[in-house]
Amino acid sequence: MHAPEVTDFVKLKAAQVEAIGDEIDHVNQIKYDEASKFDAEKDKDNFRRYEDACDRVKGFYKEQHTKQTLNYNLAIREKYAKNVNARMTVWEAMEMLNTLIDESDPDTSVGQIEHLLQTAEAIRRDGKPEWMQVVGLVHDLGKLLCFFGADGQWDVVGDTFVVGCEFSDKIIYGKDSFVDNPDIHDEKLMTECGIYERGCGLDNVLLSYGHDEYLYDVMRRQSKLPKEGLSMIRYHSFYPWHKENAYQHLMCEDDKAQLAAVRAFNPYDLYSKSDEPPKVSELKPYYQGLIDKWIPGEIVW
Numbered sequence: 424m425h426a427p428e429v430t431d432f433v434k435l436k437a438a439q440v441e442a443i444g445d446e447i448d449h450v451n452q453i454k455y456d457e458a459s460k461f462d463a464e465k466d467k468d469n470f471r472r473y474e475d476a477c478d479r480v481k482g483f484y485k486e487q488h489t490k491q492t493l494n495y496n497l498a499i500r501e502k503y504a505k506n507v508n509a510r511m512t513v514w515e516a517m518e519m520l521n522t523l524i525d526e527s528d529p530d531t532s533v534g535q536i537e538h539l540l541q542t543a544e545a546i547r548r549d550g551k552p553e554w555m556q557v558v559g560l561v562h563d564l565g566k567l568l569c570f571f572g573a574d575g576q577w578d579v580v581g582d583t584f585v586v587g588c589e590f591s592d593k594i595i596y597g598k599d600s601f602v603d604n605p606d607i608h609d610e611k612l613m614t615e616c617g618i619y620e621r622g623c624g625l626d627n628v629l630l631s632y633g634h635d636e637y638l639y640d641v642m643r644r645q646s647k648l649p650k651e652g653l654s655m656i657r658y659h660s661f662y663p664w665h666k667e668n669a670y671q672h673l674m675c676e677d678d679k680a681q682l683a684a685v686r687a688f689n690p691y692d693l694y695s696k697s698d699e700p701p702k703v704s705e706l707k708p709y710y711q712g713l714i715d716k717w718i719p720g721e722i723v724w
């Protein structure tokens with residue numbers, strides 16, 4: 424007589440535990456927009472000091488701000504939309520990227536694979552959802568463009584900004600750094616909205632081309648990441664927007680949620696650069712498990 428009751432009780436408890444588990448997952452899903460603990464612990468003034476940066480970084484931005492034009496942007500998107508550059512898994516891509524030294528970055532001295540793992544580990548330490556850890560792990564893989572026929576690094580790395588409208592003063596080194604960009608002589612482009620409409624939404628805006636736009640496109644088509652995760656990828660270098668509040672007039676309602684997501688991601692990308700270098704082989708099994716779940720198998724790059 425008692426046995427069924429016990430079984431029922433056990434079932435009830437199991438159901439409750441599962442419900443609590445679901446609730447925790449749910450909280451994890453949304454809690455990325457709380458201020459991160461990680462953010463508070465770091466001395467932020469030591470990062471992104473572009474005025475003190477070396478000539479390599481300054482030269483990089485001069486070239487990028489001169490060559491990222493609207494016409495270039497339209498042409499390069501068309502080129503990469505058609506290309507199959509490689510077929511490989513996410514981990515293979517991480518290993519390939521590791522040989523690159525990023526000329527735009529004043530803050531990191533470790534390789535790219537370490538930077539990806541540092542970012543993911545910081546997100547994991549803070550108990551953020553799995554998909555966000557995956558975003559940390561892959562967010563810079565678009566830098567593979569350097570091996571897929573990019574002209575240099577000016578079309579791959581560095582902060583991004585909007586092309587097709589006036590250059591914001593909130594971009595690194597300001598408006599003046601665009602004096603040699605041919606677009607500044609086009610009056611139609613050099614207004615607040617340029618070719619866009621007020622409130623059109625950032626989905627409809629062309630960001631300067633580089634690793635963010637490229638990887639966003641690859642992941643949008645081939646991963647199971649949620650929209651906020653894809654936005655973290657697409658906008659992570661868009662500092663004039665997520666840090667300096669530029670381009671508000673181009674945003675639509677939904678962009679506010681995307682902005683919150685990108686802001687939650689940013690400290691992990693930036694401040695993990697001073698963490699201890701991670702042990703790649705020790706971490707591989709854990710992250711391979713996440714890759715198998717969110718971006719499985721061979722990817723078309």
Ligand SMILES: O[C@H]1[C@H](O)[C@@H](O)[C@H](O)[C@@H](O)[C@@H]1O
Pocket residue numbers: 525527528529563580581582583659660661
């Ligand atoms: O130096 C840059 C930085 O300015 C970008 O915002 C970032 O996304 C990059 O990965 C790095 O190349």
Ligand SMILES: [Fe+2]
Pocket residue numbers: 562563634659660
């Ligand atoms: Fe990046």
Ligand SMILES: [Fe+2]
Pocket residue numbers: 538562563692
């Ligand atoms: Fe990064």
